[in-house]
Amino acid sequence: MSLTMEAGAQARSAATEALLQVRGVKTYYGKIIALKGVDLDVNRGEIVTLIGANGAGKSTLMMTVFGSPRAREGSIRFEGAEITHLPMHEIARLKIAQSPEGRRIFPRMTVFENLQMGSVLGDPAHFDADLERMFTLFPRLKERIHQRGGTLSGGEQQMLAIARALMSRPKLLLLDEPSLGLAPLIVKQIFDAIRMLNETEGLTVFLVEQNAYHALKLAHRGYVMVNGTITMSGTGRELLAREEVRAAYLEGGRH
Incomplete structure (x- = not known):
């Protein structure tokens, strides 16, 4: 194993505590509840993906982590510190970067x-x-x-x-729908780049993605979101093998 890949592996194995912890988060748009008590962890050096249908609340969770919209209930912690009510510019200063949906x-x-x-x-x-x-x-x-x-x-x-x-x-890259609207060859180039950054530099990535097949192949762990609620979690490989995941999200997704 090369020194750079070894560094990435060490970064993953060294972290026992979560870099990002989401606990009981509820987010509203007006009176409509978009996130209904979400729990989620991203450990240092991991790629963690959140998959689900369009409108499930995936992008809302990522935007809530970054401070807009705000979580009305629950807690978001980064490196053990509460960030739930921090302004967006202060969240960015903590070395959380976002590549939002729509570029x-x-x-x-x-x-x-x-x-x-x-x-x-x-x-x-x-x-x-x-x-x-x-x-x-x-x-x-x-x-x-x-x-x-x-x-x-x-x-x-x-x-x-x-x-x-x-x-x-x-320290944490929030990546929202990077494959949206792109040709398969470009999608492969982008996912290969994310994998390389993780393996060689230990970059921690929280990936929201509608292309479940590519996302779960890339991720160490994944969560499935349905109507603002986490319904399943496991390693990327485990979720790829789950019959209900394959039926709901993988039909025609292997491209």
Whole structure:
């Protein structure tokens, strides 16, 4: 095993306590309850995925972790500290980075400028090295470095959104629907990049994904959400083998 892969394995095995703990979280939109008492853990060095149908509450949970919307009940802890009521900018300072659904890059800024924005909370001394890391991870971005974000293809925009989040050197990456609307080859490239970051750098990833097959193949552990409630959990392999998961989420998903 290489030293970098060994570091990733050690990061996973060293953590007995959860990096992220979600306990009894309830989130509302007005009077409508979107999350109905969610419990979930993400351990340091893990890839944990949350799967479920469209509208199940997956993205709401990820946004609640990042502080918008707020959890009305329950507790969210990061590295043992309560973050449930922290402002979003303070959550970001704790080295939690989010690549949100729909990419939300800065369309009028160039690739380089988008990556600069992502590095605002990082150490300026690491900027050049981090930039090269992103270009190694996503060579297409280097080719497009002076191109405006809004003129990139959907796959390139997703790569840019992830790279921008990684520029802050996060301890936890919140990744929301990275495969949405992308061609299978681009999806594979993005999932391979996530796997490599986890294996070589021990990056902890909480992944919300509708493509259950790819997500569960990638993840160490997974949760299934139905109507704002966690209904199943297990290793990625265990959930892939569950008949009810296969019937509900994997039909036609192997692409």
